[in-house]
Amino acid sequence: MKTRTLLLLALGCGLAIMMAGAVFLFRLTGETDVGAAVPVGERARVGDMWVAVERAEERGGALDVTVRIGGVDDPEGVSGFRLIASGRPLTPEPGGDRGRCAATTVADRQCVTRFDVSGADGDSRVLFFERGDQSARWIVDRPSD
Secondary structure (H helix, E strand, C coil): CCHHHHHHHHHHHHHHHHHHHHHHHHHHHCCCCCCCCCCCCCEEEECCEEEEEEEEEEECCEEEEEEEEECCCECCHHHHEEEEECCEEECCCCCCCCCECCCECCCCEEEEEEEECCCCCCCCEEEEEEECCEEEEEECCCCCC
8 A cells, every 4th residue: 555545544544533522512512410418307309209308327238218209100110329438339129128219109208218228338328229211319328437
């Protein structure tokens, strides 16, 4: 191959990379930012559900989050909860005990979602609830001693 052909191919590749970068930046400008955290105690509408975090208590390596949830009958309604603790995603422990979250109903009901945070370092705790393509988040940081 001639040097001129290689230079033209390199120029074409560089131009293609620049165009791909421009398209990526254009797509980023259209994305919405993460909304503000919902304050503890306030209700949030997430899809067809209403969710409110009433309080969070951490004892003995477990974080108990008391929530009020309702809006639809769903045996897997509380499966949308997850917790980010020290950068690691955690899923709730299975419900079923008295007062623990399991199925949801149309009527609001109060229940407790428990997370095992014994392996999490630091004090950062952020709770997410996702339903469909919507989500809400609450900051439930561990109180400092």
